[in-house]
């Protein structure tokens with residue numbers, strides 16, 4: 001029997017990507033009866049689903065961010081499950097703690113929806129698992145040849161060198177509160193930075209959760225409870241939106257920094273007034289996207305969101321069928 005083309009049973013709808021025989025959506029942006037959630041970032045994990053199937057860590061993240069009742073029912077995925085005849089397995093995506101690719105098998109066809117993923121090592125989560133498949137579904141946040149991320153440990157060494165060279169000035173580092181924050185802390189600890197790290201209040205609850213889930217972050221202090229003078233020369237982390245707001249005026253002559261794949265673009269760093277841009281991303285850069293697409297050996301590749309033109313064109317040059325899904329509801333918030 002010829003296998004049905006995956007586009008006949010897995011397709012985009014106005015709620016998001018839908019698996020028809022399984023009767024579930026993957027990372028839907030509106031409430032649905034049953035959702036499979038790849039990871040805890042806000043553009044993938046939303047509250048209000050009847051049932052949310054995810055890894056145990058993603059479920060914990062959702063409960064911290066949205067509350068314990070944020071889904072009618074949470075289902076922790078462990079190994080392969082049968083969902084209405086479709087085999088569903090969550091494989092590590094290497095993006096943030098708990099992040100997963102959704103591996104679907106139905107009538108002899110394997111499709112992998114990778115969510116957000118990266119290939120660079122990250123001490124705060126399990127590494128990306130390469131799953132050969134017929135259809136690979138990828139994002140394209142950094143889907144242009146200009147995007148090439150630096151090795152994260154190299155960027156962290158630059159930050160540590162600046163701390164050493166400027167012992168009187170505090171360093172204010174903008175980080176997304178889920179994933180990037182904890183990765184930067186663990187990398188700094190690995191680079192030998194053993195002093196307390198000060199946190200903006202918005203970063204505290206997810207750092208506490210990482211600690212509870214076994215990711216050691218060293219001594220963290222709340223910046224608001226620091227005594228006068230204590231912050232001179234201190235390492236302070238805050239959400240990107242707080243780098244230049246009133247809050248940061250309590251710091252003495254801070255050196256502002258931001259860890260993001262967008263820091264490759266100098267204009268973006270200037271726009272935000274960032275003195276020390278660090279090109280650290282939790283997404284694939286262009287070479288990683290192409291390498292992964294080649295390694296999956298998929299004949300067909302769908303691009304969910306991001307800079308899809310260049311990537312779909314490149315997929316065609318690789319001898320594969322490429323398709324831009326242009327799914328809505330995804331942002332660049334978590335890069």
Ligand SMILES: [Zn+2]
Nearest residue numbers: 041095116334
């Ligand atoms: Zn993400």
Ligand SMILES: [Zn+2]
Nearest residue numbers: 041043116334
């Ligand atoms: Zn995303």
